[in-house]
Amino acid sequence: MNFLNRIRCANKQMPMSKKILHSIAVLFNMTFSYGWIYFGIYSSLELIVFICGLVILRRSTIKETIVTTAIGVIAAMILNMILPFYWG
Numbered sequence: 001m002n003f004l005n006r007i008r009c010a011n012k013q014m015p016m017s018k019k020i021l022h023s024i025a026v027l028f029n030m031t032f033s034y035g036w037i038y039f040g041i042y043s044s045l046e047l048i049v050f051i052c053g054l055v056i057l058r059r060s061t062i063k064e065t066i067v068t069t070a071i072g073v074i075a076a077m078i079l080n081m082i083l084p085f086y087w088g
Helices: 002-015 018-031 044-055 062-082
Strands: 031-032 039-041
Touching: 002 044, 018 031, 018 044, 031 044
Parallel strands: none
Antiparallel strands: 031 039
16 A cells, blocks of 8 residues: 555545644635635735645545535634734
């Protein structure tokens, strides 16, 4: 069994990993600016990285992918309230 097959098997056994949720949350915080009234993209390159991250971290079904992404976005907003960080 090669390395990629091991990752795929482990990925199917684990329903939702905290590492995946945290990764999506950090990617979301780095890609988007958001507040009470606004929601915007920092740059198109960061949006491309965010989309590539979602593709790489996709789950076995589209429903699991959507749920994981939604929980990651909620975790990003909570993370931003507790510990805001900005790169620019």
